[in-house]
Amino acid sequence: MASIREKQVLALKRMLNFNTPPTKSSSAEPQWKVLVYDRFGQDIISPLLTVKELRELGVTLHLNLHSDRDSIPDVPAIYFVLPTDDNIRRICQDIQNQLYDSYYMNFISAISRQKLEDIAQTAIQCNCVQQVSKVFDQYLNFISLEEDMFTLRNLDKELSYYEINKGDVKDTEMEQIMDTIVDSLFSVFVTLGTVPIIRCPRGNAAEMVAEKLDKKLRENLRDARNSFFTTDNIQAGQFSFQRPLLVLLDRNLDLATMLHHTWTYQALAHDVFNLLLNRVEIEESIEVKGPAGNMMIKKKKKSYDLNPSDRFWEKEKGSPFPQVAEAVQEQLETYKTHEDEIKKMKSAMGLEGDDEVAFSMMNDTTAKLTSTVSSLPELLEMKRLIDMHTNIATAMLEHIKHRKLDVYFEMEEKMMSKALLDKSLMDIISDPDLGTPEDKVRIFIIALICGPPMSDAEIDQYCVALTGANCEVAPISFIRRWRAYNKMNAAPSQYGGGGTTTVGMFNKLMNKSSQFLMEGVKNLVIKRHNLPATRIVDGLMESKTLQEIEDYRYFDPKLLRSDSSSVPRNKSPFQEAYVFMIGGGNYIEYQNLIDYAKSKSSSSAGQKRIVYGCSQLVNASRFLEQLGHLGQEM
């Protein structure tokens, strides 16, 4: 079955082909077009299609709606925007100015009748109704980053943890946030073409979203003429009797994971370099010859794309860092052997002309050369990827060493699994060499949430120490309140069976005198354990009886009458689950869920698929910022 990412790519391709299913690209007559998108449209497209792919689809120019665009009189334009007032106004302006030959409007989510009429009005005024060739609702209101991961907004403030949890949030604002989330989730399931069974905890944002989504799906299902989920809309072969489970969760369920230091490749990239829309930016220092002949170190920002098409990335993104470093090393070596082969061939070919071997080879050299040349692009691509991963890993290692992230990771894992600490928390906080102030706040908050209960006096004492270490204590005051509030309804001990083991450092990597000097960095191996979200998903998928999920609500939009009884009718285990975190998520949780799904698929019969989604992908420092805001507003 096609993944969410594939389906979105397919939908985009169809849109770029003027809303007709794409045919074979080579034999069709090319049609040139201009793509106009807004910020959100750009965020959707950029992780999915590269410029090269867009070119192949006939897009000659891709422009932001709100930039100054010159008129290109005889080219059709495809718009891919959200139907906001601002965007509509700008589109009308384009029509008035006769910028393009014809207009294909594609709205990321459904456009209201009122706005449609606004555009119609403008078109009539300019007498170019004919030029508005098509108006489509695309229902693509989400950003799919991986085959099994999506997020709703990139950097917008609107869906953050802060916005949902701030004290003075107005009802209308909250309503709007929920509507946005529901609209996006609806888009997800329209794109997938399935109706999920919804489960959610009671009494928080997740419940609100679940109710609204249930209503929206229900309305669409009842409207037989326009339903997206009728059987003829589902292509043959994709139809299955199994329905997916949608688990809606609220971020307040588990704050510790958001602040946790991590040890896997992708999550580290997110934590340390702020991986954004599958792209990292790394500051590299390059030695440059200065004007006076002396060497100067110049800082340069470089950005790398981490695509699912990158096989190394796909394989290693969930691996712990030392393993990744090793894998990079291995890749480098295989590449080198390839390169050597080519070099050998070069010398055999022409340079030593009187060589007997070269002469006897003459017969098939051209054939060989041809094959080599056609393999060259592949090799070059491989080199590019290896270079990229080498650079990223090197920069990452630097950060790890600098901030002693291994120490933090080990400590936090122990705290979460309630193991004995070999170093007191106070020591870490007061040690100036150990990490940034931010790291200290993070570990303290985790200790506060997961560790043994602390008295107020103790916390105050720690706060003083933290302030002494230049730390911001505003997030802590929020966490204290949050803890007091949460104690009433949930037992905090949900992090079970984790912990790490330290493996001897002198492994293969060191013996090979690699360029990754891992000295001083512990080679930690993660033991598998489940985060709270994963435990809940496990419970719901397998219909286990867990105390935490006993009172979870149950919605089935396909049932005719909505009853508020939360008794699940379907007792068979689910094969497919969509987990959606309201209020932000991160790669740690994603990785944990994926690992869980993998282990389940291998052990028992039947594949399990889990897709992770969140309203916003935030890394720890951004999340801490939000907590800080909340703390200050108290």
Added chain:
Amino acid sequence: MSCRDRTGEFLSACKVLQTRQINGAIQRPSHPLKQRSEFTQIAKRIGRDLANTFTKLEKLTILAKRKSLFDDKPVEIQELTYIIKQDIASLNKQIAQLQQFVQHHKQQNGKHLQTHSNTVVVSLQSKLANMSNDFKGVLEVRTENLKHQKSRREQFSQSNAMSMHPSTVGSREKSVLFEDEATYGGASGGGDFVMNMDGSSKHQQQQQLIDQQDTYIEDRANTMQSIESTIVELGSIFSQLAHMVKDQEEMVQRIDTNVEDTEMNIEAAHGEILKYFQSVTSNRCLIDQPPKIRNTLRFLYKIQKIDASCYRFSYIPSRSGPKRERQTMGNNEEDCDT
């Protein structure tokens, strides 16, 4: 289909609005159906030709891939190959012309139109390059098949040929380098000859002589051909190399690697700062906090310098005219303060 077509709804909305409007507002005169520009027309034509050639190529591929010894259609393949060759050449010429056309009209067009036409040309070129590559591949397959067929034919007819004309094959002078081709040619040529000479034994001696010459010439032609194809192969390798360099460049890009974002942000920031500046100049805090103002002014001055260096903002200097005046005014005040 995960999308919903609302074109119909839009058109009906238009109709409703139109009927409502008819007695009201004056309608602007309708635009005459715009003449498509010469560029678009040419580009469209080339695109269509490309597509046509592609279908021809597909036909050729199907023909060339046939392995059967008896269902071989050499004439058709020959013809198609020739036609495609011609097509590619003419397309190449047309694209070059189009490129010149674009270069020619550089001044008249806006920036975006220019990039658009450039991209069109480039993508046409790359399509053509892909096609010639495919074409080459098909030809290679064909040659491979021919060789295969020859060797098979040789297997079945060799004994016959050898017994009839041992001298023909043996006595001929052969180039050392192209020995194997020569034997191929000789053997199959002999085979053909057997077929031809059924019944006419009278002129055998004569014909043998002629045939000897024929096969020799055929050999020569064959070797020439193989050399030629090798050269062509090499040529294509070099062109491929050139392409590779360019491909690498484009491959990495994503649409959000865009300078324009930054541009817009700078513009917005500029506007904000201007607003702040105006509020500051009109404020009493001008007197209260001279150092702060001075910093702001310095900052503004810097921004102006950036503006000036940024060729893209060619329209900003005109806007910043009054600002510069204020700037000097501010400086005066600074002087007064000190």
